[in-house]
Amino acid sequence: MFGLFRSLRGLAVVTRDINDSVKAHGRSVTRCPFPNAQLKSNLRFIRIKCIRSPVGGSVGGPGCCEPPGCRTKKRKRRLKRADGRHTGSTEVDGDDDDDGGEEEEEEGDFMEDSEVEELFQQQAPEGIAGGQHRVFVVQPDVKWGSRKQHLTTAELMMAEAVGLVNTLDSWRVVDKIVLSTKTPEKKRIFGKGNFQALxxxxxxxxxxxxVFVNVERLSPLSEREFEEAWGVKVFDRYSVVLHIFRCNARTKEAKLQISLAEIPLLRSRLKNEMANMDQQGGGSRYIGGSGETLLEVQQRLLKEREMKIRSALEKLRKKRHLLRSQRKRSEFPIVSVLGYTNCGKTTLIKALTGDVGLQPRNQLFATLDVTVHAGQLPSRMTVLYVDTIGFLSQLPHQLIDSFSATLEDIKHSDLLVHVRDISHPETVNQKANVLNVLKNLEIPDRLTSSMIEVHNKTDLVDNYQSAEPDALPISALEERGLDELRQVVEDEIVNSTGKHILDLRVNLSTPQLSWLYKEAAVQDVQVNADDGSAVVKVIIGTAAYGRYRKLFVGR
Structure with a gap:
């Protein structure tokens, strides 16, 4: 079975979780209606803790079904506010209101690092934390119809599937097969003869x-049938990619987004497990005097968990908005570097900025968080390069939606740079997938029309000749073609941000020249020794030019 649902160790664990939930709502539970053996064999979903506070109470108050220590955490946060130190969410909202009730509500929606880590580990799929798998990869080859791939082949899709498996350190491919099918929507995907042979x-x-079946998403019914037929765990593309994300997650935001992306899998598997129990007579029975079935209790708790994750992500979204506003006020142009996973985005940003702290890895989805790095253009103008999460084909919209807070930074850029691995055999298909994701994200036309396309890894292509005249050939690893790229970025930034190229006459006896060096991009200085003045050519933003005029013009 897919490992998002941990095996429960005995009746007491399940009973305790359900008791916590129903007691928090004024109900009593005398016993769990399912035999211990039946629970051990059938209930393999994770423990879903209740995060709802009772009516009229506060989170952490009497009757709250949060983990032990919840009230202590809340008390500590209130003391911090009394000392004048604000929490992250209060700073983000810019709310200085001392209304205790409002602040308590804000805090109830925010999650501490320890809470996020507990949630993240609680949902950890089997096979990731210390687990190992010897994987058989199955690649369906759709022969015709709307699901047939026209920009790639089954063999190339198989190669990417093998690459996904090999990204996980403890997994390795032991065998693989490409199998034809009319449509992947069928319950067993393949026809009766092919399925039997497989x-x-x-x-x-x-x-x-x-077994890794390389389709976007398996239905719970298909997954169950495959596991019963083959006697091993079965994964689809969505679950494998989530496994990779989980291994690479480092920050609170990444872990929350992954936990949110896992909710649909948890929900569908929960229904599947309950269907199994119904067949054995018991899944639809009520829990004590609660008036709810076991399925209804678990669905409710899962919904409450999802709401809390979304609320925490909304807090982080507001924080991102604040940081973006601060960057805008600094007038540093923002350049988002995007592309298919493992195309060399991080390597390129390191080459453009000289940031030794960046450590590119030859690995799918090595970057899950947005990071910002300052670099200089030929005019000495400072820009901020944003390293974004890599794109991938055939991902369900739920996964993209879960990372919307991260991908939102792309919308607020001044310029986009699309990096392509031109040495990859699927480079054309990868480009199509990236453009499709940008379309689904509703990126403004002003950004897509001015987007710079970069052909990276030309050092891996013999006698490279671009068939696309507007694309810039580079090798980020060997730092070839970067000067031309910087110049094109500068030209587009000047056009897109409305910066001014001006010749300003300054008095060298005043701080005008040093101010311009600090606040603008000085291009050239022509000194007139006769009168102690100079003509300075600068690239300057509208706000900075307004400050310059206020400080120095007419004095």
């Missing part, structure tokens, strides 16, 4: 612990 091959292959 089943026999999997059973004959020694040591297999998992």
């Amino acid at each position: 089943t026999e091959k999997i059973r004959r292959t020694a040591g297999i612990t998992a």
Whole structure:
């Protein structure tokens, strides 16, 4: 079974979680209606803790079903506010109101680092934390219809699927097969004959612990049938990518976004597990005197968990908005560097900025968080390069939606740079996927029309000749073609941000020249020794030019 649902160790664990939930709502539970053996064999979903406060109470108050220590945490946060130190969410909202009730509501929606980590570990799928898998990869080859891929081949899709598996340190591919199908929407995906042949091959292959069917998403019913037929865990593309994300998550925001993306999988698997229990007579029975079935209790708790994650992400979204506003006020142009996963975005930003702290990795989804790095253009204008999460084909919209807070930074850029791995055999298909994601994200036309396309990794292509005249050929690793790229970025920034190129006459006996060096991009200085003045050519923003005129013009 897919490992998002941990095996429960006995009746007491399940009973305790359900008791916590229903007691928090004024109900009593005398016993769990399911035999211990039945729970052990059928209930393999994770513990879903209740995060709802009782009516009229506050989170952490009497009757709250938060983990122990919740009230202590809330008390500490209130003391901090009394000392004049604000929490992150209060700073983000810019709310200096001392209304205790309002602040308490704000804090109830925010999650401490320890809470996020507990949630993240609680949902940890089997096979990631210390787990190992010997994987059999199955690539469906759709022969015709709307789902047929026209810009790639089944063999190239298989190569990417193998690459996804190999990204996980403890997983390795032991065998693989490309199998034709009319449509991947069928319950078993393949026809009866192909499915039987596949089943026999999997059973004959020694040591297999998992099968990866490289389709966007398997239905719970298909997944259950495959696992029963093959006797091993079955993963689809969505779950494997989530596994990779989980391994690479470092920040609170990344962990929250991954936890949110796992909710649909948890929900569909929960229904599947309950369907199994119904067949054995018991899944629809009520829990004590609560008036709810086990499925209804777990669905409610899962919904409450989802709401709390979304609320916490909204707080982080506001914080991002504040940081973007601060960057805008500094008048540093923002250049978002985007592209298909592992195309060399981080390597390029490191080459453009000289940031030694950046450590590019030859790995899919090495970057899950937006990071910002300052660099200089030929005019000495400072720009901020934003390193973004890599794109991938055939991902469900729920996964993209979960990372919307991160991808939102792209919308607020002054310029986009699309990096392509021109050495990759699927570079054309990858470009199409990136453009499709940008379309789905509703990126403004002003950004897509001015987007710079960069052909990276030309050092891996013999006698490279671009078929696209507007694309810039570079090698980020060997730092070739970067000067031309910087110049094109500068030209587009000047056009898109409305910066002015001016010749200003300054008095060298005043701080005008030093001010311009600090606040603008000085291009040239022509000194007139006769009168102690100079003509300075600058690139300057509207706000900075307004400050310059206020300080120095007419004095």
